[in-house]
Structures are given as C-alpha cells and as structure tokens.
Amino acid sequence: MIKNDCIFCKMAAGQVPVTKIYEDEIVLAFLDIGPVSDGHTLVIPKQHFEKLHDCPQQLLGQVGSCLGRIARAVEVAMSSDGYNVLCNNGRAAGQLVEHLHFHIIPRNSGDGVFNRWPAYKYQQGKIEEIAAKIRRSL
Ligand code: 5GP
C-alpha cells in the first residue's frame, strides 16, 4: 500500500532521503525537516493510511508500541523537560501531509512552542449529551 504521490511513502520506500532515527519492517522514524524544536521527530507506519482511524488496529498497535521508546530517546538526547506527541488528522486539524504520522516534539519549560488551547466549560447537561452521541458512533 504505497501511494505514488505521497512524500512519506517515498521515504518509506527509500526513494527520498531522510534523517533516520529508527526503522523496522512496519515503522520509520525520522527528523522533521521543519522542526518546532530541536529533535522534532516524525514516526510513521510504512504503509499509507491517511488518518489514525484508517490504520488497522493491529498495525496501529505496532506503531504505538514504538512511540514511547522513540519519545524517551528524543527526550534524553535533547535533555528536554518533556515532549508532546501530536497526530493531526484532516486539514481542519492541521494535517498537511496525508500519510498518518505522529510528531514527537521535545519541550522545555517556558519555551513558548505552544500556548494552552482555549478551553471552556460545557453548558449544563451538554457533556452527557455529547458523550452519548459519541458512544452511539463507536
Ligand atoms: P502535519 O502538519 O501534516 O501534521 O505535519 C507534516 C510535517 O511533515 C511537517 O512538520 C513538515 O515539516 C514535515 N515534512 C513535510 N515534508 C517533509 C520532508 O520532505 N521531509 C521531512 N523530514 N519532513 C517533512
């Protein structure tokens, strides 16, 4: 499952150079070319899936099981105070490359990379209504 016009598929196939961090049969991890902090790493399944929910459960498990190990290595190597693991799904959520990928972004206190998102409170009764709607979609 390789998509011809997909840059990440080309990387997985060895047709485009990457600064590799880790590779096995299923997963490739490499440095992001446009980092938001030093050590910003991308972890991808080698097969092409656009969004998280497109990736079969077992394969997703294999990708997920690598994430912690790679994140730890990034944190240790960068001597960072923490990291974000981000997965943008869909244009509206900021996904520019339509091949499933997880960002590992090393963070340091006060680095200003992200600010808190604009959280708000649910109106009375709304939280249960929304939870029920999501449960019905499972
Ligand atoms: P998205 O916004 O889709 O979640 O993030 C895509 C990421 O892929 C961006 O952070 C971008 O810098 C990175 N990226 C795009 N093209 C390339 C490339 O050719 N090489 C590498 N290493 N990273 C890329």
Ligand code: ZN
């Ligand atoms: Zn792809």
